[in-house]
Amino acid sequence: MPRTRTGRVYKRGNRWWIQYGHRGKTFRESAKSTKRKDAIDLLKKRMAEMGMGKLVGPSADRAERICRDIAAFGAEAVVISRIPGASHCALEGGLIGPIVRSRAGLPVLEVEVPPVTDSMRPALRTRFQALTEIARQRRRA
Numbered sequence: 001m002p003r004t005r006t007g008r009v010y011k012r013g014n015r016w017w018i019q020y021g022h023r024g025k026t027f028r029e030s031a032k033s034t035k036r037k038d039a040i041d042l043l044k045k046r047m048a049e050m051g052m053g054k055l056v057g058p059s060a061d062r063a064e065r066i067c068r069d070i071a072a073f074g075a076e077a078v079v080i081s082r083i084p085g086a087s088h089c090a091l092e093g094g095l096i097g098p099i100v101r102s103r104a105g106l107p108v109l110e111v112e113v114p115p116v117t118d119s120m121r122p123a124l125r126t127r128f129q130a131l132t133e134i135a136r137q138r139r140r141a
Contacts, residue, residue: 007047009039018043022050027061059092063099070104076135078104079128082112107134 007020009031016031016039029046031039070078078100082093093110101108109131111124 007043009036009043011036018046020046020050059095060099062092063096063103066096066100067103070100070106075104075106076139077131078106078108079131080108080110082110107131107138 007018009016009018011017012030014034016033016036017028018031018039019026019028020043021027027046029042031042033039066078069075080093080097080100097108097110100106109127111127
């Protein structure tokens, strides 16, 4: 089982997995590949994310972190932004959104954030205003 300084790659069945530690917690994640190199690349990516202070671990762990932050900061609504080409899967918002919605009981707006052009601003403004209004109505109820 090849190891790095803070993680390792290993085979489980015919798929490669990674394991790494962050802030005292152990994370295991499938590389969803039969190629060892893909697992090594994923592990390197996760190590880089930890170095940049980004959320790490599978989607469920990220959703848990968001739910803790919601409780800590008293959020009334949640915006999940998907940034095409960013480090996490573009479909991850679709996984995190329902978890946050069900556990926190708050309205969730999932927005894909392309490079903003002037033509996109009115549509984004309208969506954010709608979310703000939903949060205000919930506060009054």
